[in-house]
Structure formats: C-alpha cells, structure tokens
Amino acid sequence: xxxxxxDPDPTKPFVVLGVGGGVAAYKACEVLxxxxxxxxxxxxxxxxxxxxxxxxxxxxALSGHPVHAGVFADVxxxxxxxxxxxxxxxxxxxxxxxxLAKAAHGQADDLLTATLLTTRAPVAxxxxxxxxxxxxxxTQANVELLRSRGCVVPDPASGRLxxxxxxxxxxxxxxxxxxxxxxxxxxxxxxxxxLTGLKIVISAGGTREALDPVRYxxxxxxxxxxxxxxxxxxxxxxxxxxxxxxTQSLPDPAGxxxxxxxxxxELRAVMHEVSGEADIxxxxxxxxxxxxxxxxxxxxxxxxxxxxxxELTRNPDILTELVxxxxxxxxxxxxxAETGDSRADVLGHARAKLRRKxxxxxxxxxxxxxxxxxxxxxxxxxxxxxxxxxxxxLGAKSALAATLWDxxxxxxxx
Ligand SMILES: Cc1cc2nc3c(=O)[nH]c(=O)nc-3n(C[C@H](O)[C@H](O)[C@H](O)COP(=O)(O)O)c2cc1C
Numbered sequence: 001x002x003x004x005x006x007d008p009d010p011t012k013p014f015v016v017l018g019v020g021g022g023v024a025a026y027k028a029c030e031v032l033x034x035x036x037x038x039x040x041x042x043x044x045x046x047x048x049x050x051x052x053x054x055x056x057x058x059x060x061a062l063s064g065h066p067v068h069a070g071v072f073a074d075v076x077x078x079x080x081x082x083x084x085x086x087x088x089x090x091x092x093x094x095x096x097x098x099x100l101a102k103a104a105h106g107q108a109d110d111l112l113t114a115t116l117l118t119t120r121a122p123v124a125x126x127x128x129x130x131x132x133x134x135x136x137x138x139t140q141a142n143v144e145l146l147r148s149r150g151c152v153v154p155d156p157a158s159g160r161l162x163x164x165x166x167x168x169x170x171x172x173x174x175x176x177x178x179x180x181x182x183x184x185x186x187x188x189x190x191x192x193x194x195l196t197g198l199k200i201v202i203s204a205g206g207t208r209e210a211l212d213p214v215r216y217x218x219x220x221x222x223x224x225x226x227x228x229x230x231x232x233x234x235x236x237x238x239x240x241x242x243x244x245x246x247t248q249s250l251p252d253p254a255g256x257x258x259x260x261x262x263x264x265x266e267l268r269a270v271m272h273e274v275s276g277e278a279d280i281x282x283x284x285x286x287x288x289x290x291x292x293x294x295x296x297x298x299x300x301x302x303x304x305x306x307x308x309x310x311e312l313t314r315n316p317d318i319l320t321e322l323v324x325x326x327x328x329x330x331x332x333x334x335x336x337a338e339t340g341d342s343r344a345d346v347l348g349h350a351r352a353k354l355r356r357k358x359x360x361x362x363x364x365x366x367x368x369x370x371x372x373x374x375x376x377x378x379x380x381x382x383x384x385x386x387x388x389x390x391x392x393x394l395g396a397k398s399a400l401a402a403t404l405w406d407x408x409x410x411x412x413x414x
Pocket of ligand 1: 019020021022023024047050096128129130133
C-alpha cells in the first residue's frame, strides 16, 4: 500500500475511535476532543446506527478526517485492513449490546467490526445501554468472551440513563475513558483482568475539619491519585469501594461503589465499616491529623480584637487502626506525602513511617508547590515491607496506579 494524505502523523499515537449506535454516541465527541488535544492522531469509525445519533460532519470536523461506516468507501486504500493494522489502540465508545455481540462473534459487516478483527493493538470497549440489556445473560456472556480474549471491557457506570430512569449501564465519563486510553497506549497490558475476584477498598481526597458552619481546616489533596487507583483496579476486574472525601470535581469512576465522607471522623467510620471483608485496603486520602477542639455552631464573627487561638485535638490514626484490625491475609497500603527536613530526607522519613505503621506497602510522594497535589502527574517510590523499593518516574497518576497494583499482586504472592 502506498502512502496517502490520509496517512497518520507517525510521531503521534494512532487511535481508532469506534462509535456504536446508542444515545451516548455524543460523548464520543468529548473523547475525540480529549485525545486530539493531548497529541493523538484519531480516526473515527462510526457504525451506520451511530450516524443516526451524531452526524458524520461532526466527527469529520473534530477529527479533521473523512468518516465512513462501511467498507466500500476508499476501496483502493483497503480501509478495513489498513486502519486496524496501523492502530496503536482501538476504542469503542459507546459499545452497544449489538456491537458487543458482533465483536464477540467475529462479525465483520462494517468498517468498525472489520477493524476489530484486523487489529492486533489493544482494544477497549466501553459499554452503554439500559440495565436490562447489560444484565442479560447474552450480553454478559459476550463481555466474558471478549475479556477472555484480551479485550478491555470495563463495567459501565451507574446513574442516569436515557430518559428519567437510573441504573447500571451509563457510559463511563469521557475524561475517564481518555485517561484509560492513554494508559493503554503507554502500557498495553496495564488493564489485564488480574484483580478479578479481589475486594479492594480505597480512600481518596482530603478531609475537612469544621471550625464553624462556614470555615474548615483542610488540605490540598484533590483525590485524583485515589480515583486513578480505583479506575484502574475496576478496569482490571476488582470489586472496588471508593471512600471519597471532598472530591466533587472528579467524575465518579465507572463500576465502583462510591461512599462519601467529609471529616476525619466520618472517613474513619466508613473505612472501618467497609474494610472488614476487603482483600486489599489503600489509604490514599489525606486525613487531618488534628481537628478544632470546639466547633462553633454559628459563624465566628469578625471582631476588633485579635481572635482567640484555635485549640486543636489529635485525630485517631485511621491507618494504624486498620493495621491493628486487619483480617488474616488482608494487604494494607499507606500513602506518605513527605518533605525533607533537617532530620532526614523524604525517603528517610518514609522508611521510618513504613516500620512505624506496619503496612505492607507505602507509597511515598515528595510534596510541595505544584508537586503531587492537584496536578495530573505524580512520581515517588513504593516501599515494600520486605525492604524492596521501586522508583516511580514522573507520569500519569493512572500509570502509578498500574505499577502499584502490579506491586501489590507480586507482594501478595511472596
Ligand atoms: C433512541 C435509541 C437509543 C438507543 N440506545 C442504545 C444504547 O444506549 N445502548 C444499546 O446497546 N442500544 C441502544 N439502542 C439500540 C441500538 O441503536 C441498536 O441495537 C443498534 O442496532 C445498535 O447498532 P450498533 O451495533 O451499530 O451499535 C438505542 C436505540 C434507539 C432508537
């Protein structure tokens, strides 16, 4: 085959974005935007049914390339083979029940299904449909078949469906899909289903300790690292409960049980409630060490004289309590946000914390302005109880999450 103007820029990752015929097809436009804006070359391949929901013109304008559903356009370029061969990743957003069935059974009656057969790149299908369709044994069997062949098929989210009804079957948030796509491009086997059957509890975000009905003592944790851990674990097959403290700006991860907690006391209560049966517990939330001893029932008024100092009371150490209460075989991961000081550097403090806390694994982040908190990337070290130390270079928080789960699985075996 000769090169044509439609050939992708070889310096950019090449993503085929398949679009199925469901109401959520409009969200594929957001995924397309997210991918092109972060430097990916994207070709959109809708099905005929998808074009009832979003016109080809929208996909063409957003991707900058012609869009066809069938295999008989641009025949000299043999697109049904060419696209799949060239792809670094094939995404399907949304994957309808019909498309999952076709993909599972190897049908190839349009450009998207043909591409799914010709590609040897990672394939990720993000389902969206009504709960009844998702739960039907036929759909479940198709999903299992696709997963057994190496396709990534994360469970859909729960929430508002088409019309007034709610339930499981909502498309994962586009930002989550883009994040998982980037992870698959960086580490093609990062979402293999090796956490299937494991119950995992993760805390995320930062607690707030009320001074009065308006003000609080808080911290800068955004919850992004904990959410990335939950998203990657769920995509790898785990049954995940995420205990979230003040993470409202983040999309709910698909396929994850979400619980909310505001203060350290609330987070403590929820963690004790949900951790008992867990195989793995990860305390990624930034929990306040102290709370105001007295919480005013009214807004503290501005006065002419200096305010009284705020008296603080120590909060219970939730991680230490979880380690003390752990069931046999339960694996516990702590997080340490450290800065160096005159006594020790970041790693020195972290090694001492690993011994003191009795956790199986400690994730260590050096923190400071613009590092670790709120930003998209993270770096650090994983310290295992047996003394093994792994350095994590700066990268996406989901890449750190993937390495963490690899390390947890290895450590549980030894
Ligand atoms: C308004 C409307 C909304 C639909 N939404 C969905 C959906 O969200 N998920 C799904 O699996 N099917 C949905 N369907 C049914 C699909 O469009 C139908 O099964 C179609 O054949 C799927 O085509 P595809 O294989 O190209 O995706 C919907 C149909 C209509 C008319």
